[in-house]
Amino acid sequence: MPELGFVVHPIGCVRSSLTNRAEAPRQGSEGAPDAWIEVNREFAEGLDGIDVGDQLIVITWFHLASRDVLEVHPRGDVRNPLTGVFATRSPDRPNPLGLHRVTVRELAANRIKVGPLEAIDGTPVIDLKPVLLQTADS
């Protein structure tokens, strides 16, 4: 069982009109705006091949999350019974990674406009991956 840790280095960050968790929708499909992803110049070459209209999975690091939470009331509603975080999309979890399926709206050098994206301004971006069409998901 691995006990060590691995260091993730953000490849960029989210630039969004959403500035705090309270105003952010819980999922992109729940009314989130488009947002820019600013990719650090050292990683910009990794964007080659991404086109407007592509569907991507954006992986973020929820930098405001609590990492010692193992159970939550889903959707923050105490009427929902306590549930293990691995059965929910809670941002509070041991490794607070967020998965966001978005469409590419616009490309500009080392920036990509995508949407809808519920992550708030300043959220670190860890990775981008294409959606695999053969399975229509993830």
Next chain:
Amino acid sequence: MPELGFVVHPIGCVRSSLTNRAEAPRQGSEGAPDAWIEVNREFAEGLDGIDVGDQLIVITWFHLASRDVLEVHPRGDVRNPLTGVFATRSPDRPNPLGLHRVTVRELAANRIKVGPLEAIDGTPVIDLKPVLLQTADS
């Protein structure tokens, strides 16, 4: 632009009959076997609410990947033009996270049998998330 890093601590690891990258399919849908995920006991409470038949996204850390690669020939075929890693599912990338959509086959205390899973034996597991049905993906 964040320059710092974040430390991910594996929540468990993959126990699979696949033991090296050469024999592993490139995607789970390409003939991968079922495999066990052993979750460290300190995180087992986070599994509450996961049921047999659920669809999960398993997030792994490709511990054998090269992290300084920004362009690859997709599917390792030199006939495919060099493409930015963020437009591919290459395991070689700055933060070598893997996304795997699987179905839960069996539950046993702190272990979950899932499949199909193309990650090899010993691959660290970073997170588990439910597939969101309202978008049928990610």
